[in-house]
Amino acid sequence: MDEIFRGMTFGSIYSLLAVGLVLTYKTSGIFNLAYGAQAFVSAAVYYEMRKVHELPIPVAFTIAVLIAAPLLGLLLDRLLFRHLRSAPAVARLVTTLGLLVAIPEITKLFFEVNTSYQPPGVVPDGATAYNPFGNVFLNRDDIATIVITISVVLALMAMFRFSSLGLRMRAVVESSRMTELAGVDADRVSMIAAVMSSVLAGLAGVLISPVLPQLNDLYYRNLVVAAIAAAVFAGLSSIPLAFIGGLLLGILSQVLATLLPDGSVFKASLGPSLPFVALFVVLIVMNARGGTRDVADPLAGVDPPPPPLVSVERTDSLTWATRSFGVIFVFGLFYWLFFHADEQIWFPPAQEAVIYSIIFLSITVITGMGGLISLSQATFAGIGALATAQLATDAGIGVLFAAFLAAGIAAAVGALLAVPALRLAGIFLSLATLAFGLFFDSVMLKYTWVAGGDGIQPHATPRPTIGSIDFANEKAFLVLCIVMLALVGTAVIFVRGGTTGRYLDAIRGSSTAASSIGISSARSRIVVFALSAGIAGLGGGFFAMYQERANFVGNFKVELGLIWVVVVVTLGARTVEGAIQAAIGFVFFQRFALRVWIPWAINHVQPWVDVKPITGGVATVLFGLGALTYARHPEGILEFNKRTSLAAIQRRMDRRKQPSPPDEGAPVSGEVGHEPAPS
Amino acid sequence: MSLLQADRVTKKFSGITALDAVSLDVEDGEIVGLIGPNGAGKTTFFNCLLGMSKTDGGSVTFAGADLSRVPTHRRARLGIGRTFQRIELFTGMTPREHFFVADRAHTRRGSLLFDIVGFGRPHPDELARAQAMLDLLGLTDVADRNVESLSLGIGRLVEVGRALMTNPRLLLLDEPSSGLDRHETEALAATLREIQRESGTAILLVEHDVDFVRSLATRAFVLDFGTLIASGRTDDVFADAAVRKAYLGDIV
Numbered sequence: 032m033d034e035i036f037r038g039m040t041f042g043s044i045y046s047l048l049a050v051g052l053v054l055t056y057k058t059s060g061i062f063n064l065a066y067g068a069q070a071f072v073s074a075a076v077y078y079e080m081r082k083v084h085e086l087p088i089p090v091a092f093t094i095a096v097l098i099a100a101p102l103l104g105l106l107l108d109r110l111l112f113r114h115l116r117s118a119p120a121v122a123r124l125v126t127t128l129g130l131l132v133a134i135p136e137i138t139k140l141f142f143e144v145n146t147s148y149q150p151p152g153v154v155p156d157g158a159t160a161y162n163p164f165g166n167v168f169l170n171r172d173d174i175a176t177i178v179i180t181i182s183v184v185l186a187l188m189a190m191f192r193f194s195s196l197g198l199r200m201r202a203v204v205e206s207s208r209m210t211e212l213a214g215v216d217a218d219r220v221s222m223i224a225a226v227m228s229s230v231l232a233g234l235a236g237v238l239i240s241p242v243l244p245q246l247n248d249l250y251y252r253n254l255v256v257a258a259i260a261a262a263v264f265a266g267l268s269s270i271p272l273a274f275i276g277g278l279l280l281g282i283l284s285q286v287l288a289t290l291l292p293d294g295s296v297f298k299a300s301l302g303p304s305l306p307f308v309a310l311f312v313v314l315i316v317m318n319a320r321g322g323t324r325d326v327a328d329p330l331a332g333v334d335p336p337p338p339p340l341v342s343v344e345r346t347d348s349l350t351w352a353t354r355s356f357g358v359i360f361v362f363g364l365f366y367w368l369f370f371h372a373d374e375q376i377w378f379p380p381a382q383e384a385v386i387y388s389i390i391f392l393s394i395t396v397i398t399g400m401g402g403l404i405s406l407s408q409a410t411f412a413g414i415g416a417l418a419t420a421q422l423a424t425d426a427g428i429g430v431l432f433a434a435f436l437a438a439g440i441a442a443a444v445g446a447l448l449a450v451p452a453l454r455l456a457g458i459f460l461s462l463a464t465l466a467f468g469l470f471f472d473s474v475m476l477k478y479t480w481v482a483g484g485d486g487i488q489p490h491a492t493p494r495p496t497i498g499s500i501d502f503a504n505e506k507a508f509l510v511l512c513i514v515m516l517a518l519v520g521t522a523v524i525f526v527r528g529g530t531t532g533r534y535l536d537a538i539r540g541s542s543t544a545a546s547s548i549g550i551s552s553a554r555s556r557i558v559v560f561a562l563s564a565g566i567a568g569l570g571g572g573f574f575a576m577y578q579e580r581a582n583f584v585g586n587f588k589v590e591l592g593l594i595w596v597v598v599v600v601t602l603g604a605r606t607v608e609g610a611i612q613a614a615i616g617f618v619f620f621q622r623f624a625l626r627v628w629i630p631w632a633i634n635h636v637q638p639w640v641d642v643k644p645i646t647g648g649v650a651t652v653l654f655g656l657g658a659l660t661y662a663r664h665p666e667g668i669l670e671f672n673k674r675t676s677l678a679a680i681q682r683r684m685d686r687r688k689q690p691s692p693p694d695e696g697a698p699v700s701g702e703v704g705h706e707p708a709p710s
Numbered sequence: 711m712s713l714l715q716a717d718r719v720t721k722k723f724s725g726i727t728a729l730d731a732v733s734l735d736v737e738d739g740e741i742v743g744l745i746g747p748n749g750a751g752k753t754t755f756f757n758c759l760l761g762m763s764k765t766d767g768g769s770v771t772f773a774g775a776d777l778s779r780v781p782t783h784r785r786a787r788l789g790i791g792r793t794f795q796r797i798e799l800f801t802g803m804t805p806r807e808h809f810f811v812a813d814r815a816h817t818r819r820g821s822l823l824f825d826i827v828g829f830g831r832p833h834p835d836e837l838a839r840a841q842a843m844l845d846l847l848g849l850t851d852v853a854d855r856n857v858e859s860l861s862l863g864i865g866r867l868v869e870v871g872r873a874l875m876t877n878p879r880l881l882l883l884d885e886p887s888s889g890l891d892r893h894e895t896e897a898l899a900a901t902l903r904e905i906q907r908e909s910g911t912a913i914l915l916v917e918h919d920v921d922f923v924r925s926l927a928t929r930a931f932v933l934d935f936g937t938l939i940a941s942g943r944t945d946d947v948f949a950d951a952a953v954r955k956a957y958l959g960d961i962v
Contacts, residue, residue, distance in 0.1 A: 522826045529830015530820030533811050540800030543762065544869075547798075548876050549786035549815045558822050 034285040040173040041257075042281020043180035044239045048258030049265065049273035050184055051231035056267050058203050058224035059112050061123045062458045064465075065130030067255030069229055070236030071248045072134060073100045074150065075142045077237045078246055081151045092153055096233040104229025108222045124404055124461055125600050128593050135248035152241035176238045183234065184274045187227075191270065200224055256469060257281075257306035259462060260313045280309055307470035314463045315451050349680065369506060378505040380622050382577050385512040387614035389519050390570030391599045392607065396523060397563035398596070399604035400532055401556070402539045404461045407448070407468035408567050409592025413583045414471075415441045415568025420490035420581035421483040431495040434572030438565045445564025449557045468589035476583060489582040492575040502576075512573060519566055520607045531558060603669040612669060713738045713773060713912050714790075714880055719758050720767035721751070721936075728754045730936045731768065734914075736880060741906060741913045743927035743944060745920070745953075750933040752916040753795055756884055760792060761785055773879065786815075791873030792882040795916075797865045799857045805868045806853045809840035812875035843871045846908075847901060863894040867901070874905065880912045887919045899925050920948065 048066060055063045063069075076099045080091035107130070115123050152172040160170040191197035202210045203220045211217045236251065243250045261276035284305045368381060390412050397405045418437035423430035452463045475481045483490035494503045495511070502508040526532050537545045538552045545552060575581040598617050603609030712735040721729040728751045736742045746752050757763040759770055761782040770777040777785055786792075800808055813836050814820060820830050844850045847867045852860055857868060866886055873881055886902075887895040899922055906913060917923045923930060923944065930947040932940040940950045947953055 521828075525828045525830055526822070526825040529825030529828075530814055531822050531825045531830065533807070533814065536803060536807075537800045537811050540802060541798040544794065544798035544800065544872070545815075546762075546783040547760065547786055547792050547794075548812045548872060549783050549818075550811075551781075551783045562822060 034289045035282050036169055036173070038282035038285030039278060040176050040242060040281070041239075041284065042278035043176050044235050044254060044277075045257045045261050045280050046184060046274045046277030047180050047231050047235040047238075048255055049261035049277045050187065050270050051228035051235070052255075052258060052262040053265055053267055053270055053273045054187075054224055054228040054231070055112075056262070058200050059108075059115070059221045061112050061115055061127060062267070062462075063130075063228075064124070064127040064255075065134055066228075066232055066258070067251040067253075068131055068134035068138075068248065069100070069103060069232040070239075070254070071246075071251040072103055072138050072236070073233030074236035074240040074246055074251070075138050078150050078240065079142050088153060088155065092237065095237055096230060100229045100233025101226045103233075104226040105222065107229070108225035112225055113218055113221065124458060125597060128406075129597055131252075132590065132593055132597065135251075138248070150240035150243065150246045153237060172238075172241045176242075179234070179238065183231070184270070188270055196220070196223065253306055253469075256310055256466065257284075260306060260310040263310065263313050263317055263459070263462070266317065276313075280306075283309075304470050304474040307466045307473070310466040311451075311463055311470070314455060314459055314466070349677070368509075374505055378509060380618050382505070382509050382512055384615045384618040385509065385516050386570055386573045386577055387595075387617055388516050388611040389512075389573060390567050391595060391610035391614050391617075392516075392519055392523050393563040393565075393567035393570065394596055394599040395604055395607060395610045396526070396566060397559060398600060399606070399609070400527055400535050401559040401563070402535070403556070403559070404464075404596065404600075405560070405563065406461055406465040406589065406593060406596060407471070408563070408595060409587045409589055410468040410471045411441045411445055411564040411567035412571030412574065412592075413587025414444055414564075415571030416492075416575040416581040416587060417481065417483055417490065417571075417583060418568070419572035419575045420492040423493055424491055425483070429495065430493050430576060431497070434569060434576070437572045438569035441568025441571070442561040442565030446557050446561040448564075449560035453553050453556060465589065468592060472589055482583065483581065489580040489585070490575075491580050492578070494576055494579065508577070512577075515569070515573060516611075519569065520611075523566075523607055526562065531555065531562075535559060605670065609669050712736060714759070714914070715771040716755075716759065716768070717771070718768040719755065719765055719770065721754055721758055721763060722766045728936050729758065729765075732933065732936070732938050733768075734931050734938070734941075736912050736914050738879070739906075739910045739912050740929070741902075741915060741927045743923035743930035744914060744916045744933065745918070745923055745930060746933035748918075749935075751936040752933055753884055755933070756792065756882055756916060759882065760790060786876060786878075787818075789877070789879035790882065791876050791878030791880070791911075793866065793869040793873055793884055793886060795884040795888060797862070797869055799865055799868060801858060802856065804854045804856060805849050805860075805864075805871070806840050806844065808857070808868055808872045809843045809875050810836055812872045813839050816876040839875070843875055846905070847871045862889045863891075863898070866890070866898065870902075870905075874909065874911070877909075878911055880914065883913060883915045885916055885918060887917060887922050895919065895922055902926060924948065 048070065052063060052066055055061055055066075073095045077091055077095035080086045080094050081088070084091075086094070111126055111130075115126055152175065154171045154175045156171060160168050161174070191200065199210070199215050199220050200223075202213070202215060203217050203224075210220075235254075239254065240246060257280055258277060261280055262273050264276035264280075265272035287305065368377060372378075390408070393408055393411065394405075397403050397408070415434070415437045418440045419430065419434045422428045422433035422436055426433075428436065448464065448467055452460055455463055494501070494508060496502060500507055502511055534545070534550050534555045537548075537550060538555055542552050571587065574586060578586075595617070599610055599613045602613040602616065714734075714736040716732065716734045718731040718733055719729055720727070720731055732751070732755060734742075734744070734755075744752055744755070754763065758765045759777075761777065761780060765778070772785070772788055772790060775788065777788075780788070800811070803811070810832055817836075824830055841850075841853075844853045847870065849864065849867060849871065852864060857865060860868070870881075870883070870886070883902075886898055890898065902913065903926065905911065913926075915923060915927060927944050929942065930940075930944045931938060932947060932950075932953050934952075939952045940947050
């Protein structure tokens, strides 16, 4: 009995968040992964107002939930969500991913919250407990949470059912464009919805904070995972079901925590992992029941398809010019690096960039070729690193061979993950991979057979030797990494032009038509998952060699993987050079630009503020914000730049060919217009 | 034994019976028409034949094999090709690439390992087969243009070609003439007749256009509200009173 009531507190919070998620998804088509971050912002503001400025409860509550939260919602809607409603699903997902990464870091810049313990609740003396009946104990915070949640959700349901605003919201869900044709301002409706759901997030954030041991954004992220499970349980469309799902999940986790015997493996692992397991299970079960259709806009067919790669469109002579320039540039770079550069300063980042390139190619494969967004690429790389370390040190296998074996293991894990997730589409697949990654981080990593060694210290990994060449030498190791990158890059290009790549293209074009000519999309999907996980695993193995230890927590946590996806997708997930430039940018931006160059430049031009090296949080924010450009350039920044510069060159060449008369209206051949698809 | 034998195929959508015990057969090398007004269940019937929707009763046999537990892509490999009423092309690909991919899917050459070591590229013989299909359908001029930039009529031809590349024994055409003008329809009928003569593929044709069916099919089946109301030789079927009622109202 006690567990049920106790579970209701958490359950209420899951419910509130789930309802808010459903609300935004229904009205804007955006699945807001950053929702927990929004809750965290309000909690942080509330903490600041109560503890630091010592304002009374009603004032602090008003500021945190009724001012800060709606403002944030308004801001996000105005700047982002509004423009995303008709954007491709991938753009929507990557944008909220960027926010998920950026918002907590921005918040932490303003508030010193991660050191703050015992956050205050919304009722005075929140810890005072009551014993209404039996052995049920509830404190005032619990009661406030449960009562407020239930009344808010009921009010919301009534609004949706009975008010004209609710009717308009439901119409926008069906198709915002159609609703606009009927004379409803869809932007306004979705703005109201964004503000409302932001208030819900703020409310949930403030209500739950006294129950959490510490005001830490990771707690909020895990809360949202559970809330996502509840939202998926509701098919992302039913507010009452989302409410019930959240409550059930809260109660279930408490009951399980009590029922399972103390000290059992199940208790140790299932307790912390329940949100992830629940999300995964709910996704699979709902999918089997056919409840996970992406919201399809009946007018979505008018969107133009992505343009072909520039390299396909440009003329042969231009291709040659570009390629020769590239080759000369790369050789020049290597010449400088090997014969003139300071080994201490330049080799670690160079090796790191090359290895990241290998890992990022796994994103090129799964996202650029497969059209799927996997959020567990870091986990696959981490599995590769851990397996390499263990095989090389404990089993005594040559480390290079161990890395390939480890890639095989990662590929097998990827294929295994793909099997239950086979028929999940779009956002649901990404959520399943996210659940897997979080599950691995918080549960699997605790087992010593996974983490290796004592499970705390990173496992040592040797550098390889081939014959008389010892790759402990930094130059030799860099060469080895480059050779590996060249092999993997070539393989990726081959796969893209070969059977696998073309099948994937066909499936993306129309999976029904692909199956009508005998292509199994299930098989193709398993293949692309395995290939991608294998490449990530190989990269992870090399990362372990580079660092001479397999440091999972430092390098392969899910959060970092999110940044990788964001960086690669922002720069261009469809080409090999996109992955390489993403890796170079990722490493050098962090190591040099933010730590040295930018602070130096700012300090150089102005004497007043001493800018310190920028690390961690702010870097994350910048990467996260970078993702927001994706909505405008889904082909990636590189492709966009190539396209514009190609168009400029073409214009100039055309002009030279015909000096008179200059025809300005003629279409530029680099920018072939896309006529609407025949239907 | 018929090439395709559909026996009392039934399909229900939550209470509505879309197909009520529909039986139909197609012989090797024959062109059969399946006609009926909008909403009669023609496309549903196609989807049931191909396993794209689950049936609620009845069975489908193809070349003597029971298809009820065979997934869609395997039915295609057994030799059933199809086109779609709302055309389903591979966006971002050219007609030539469509034909090449379909050829690969048919010959089932190549695997991931093949690709990785660089053997996945189109072979000359594969490209030659794609070119032959382009020639047959008169698509050479648009062979390397993106399919989105092509007209609906050409899109339908690309669909037909893609299905033919898998060398089907039976081709299911779902309203190939819808959205085409008179001229395009006649050209399509001529092409289909030529294909049928050359490859000997059996064709099951779902159509609205009575003249189109008359000019092609030797036999016809008529669906109305999910039930088969007539079948037999095409001319006899069109003379049938029930058919005229379903199609034309009561003007008899």
